[in-house]
Amino acid sequence: MSSDIQAIFDRYPAHVRPCLLRLRSLILDIAESVNLGKVEEALKWGEPSFQVKSGSPIRMDWKEKTPDQYYLFFHCQTKLVDTFRELYSNSLPFEGNRAIVLDVNKDLPEDIIRHCLTLAMQYKRIKHLPLLGA
Numbered sequence: 001m002s003s004d005i006q007a008i009f010d011r012y013p014a015h016v017r018p019c020l021l022r023l024r025s026l027i028l029d030i031a032e033s034v035n036l037g038k039v040e041e042a043l044k045w046g047e048p049s050f051q052v053k054s055g056s057p058i059r060m061d062w063k064e065k066t067p068d069q070y071y072l073f074f075h076c077q078t079k080l081v082d083t084f085r086e087l088y089s090n091s092l093p094f095e096g097n098r099a100i101v102l103d104v105n106k107d108l109p110e111d112i113i114r115h116c117l118t119l120a121m122q123y124k125r126i127k128h129l130p131l132l133g134a
Helices: 003-011 017-033 080-088 110-121
Strands: 040-044 047-051 058-062 069-074 099-103
Touching: 003 017, 003 040, 003 047, 017 047, 017 058, 017 069, 017 110, 058 110, 069 110, 080 099, 080 110, 099 110
Parallel strands: none
Antiparallel strands: 040 047, 047 058, 058 069, 069 099
């Protein structure tokens, strides 16, 4: 992790940092286990951003105005969040066509989030498939 990305994680409140680091860990694990290649980590709009060659960028963040929530952001001009909503509207809250909203006080629905992240990280290969091939 680069020092500027580490600095962002270090600024998150103590109760949120482990949640966001868990998401980062999932992204890195998926990239390795599905052989998606190197994960490019960067800051976009001041938020940690992750991308592999075959995927759409994934960002994550926590906002002071919603202290009990943290977010996974996806490119709003993709079919990602619409597909996630179709598959998981009973399990996940969403913000428009750009984010999954997670609660710091609840367990991460890891299997569902892993599936969403996997679809995002393969988006360029599967964007033409109904429901992204899910």
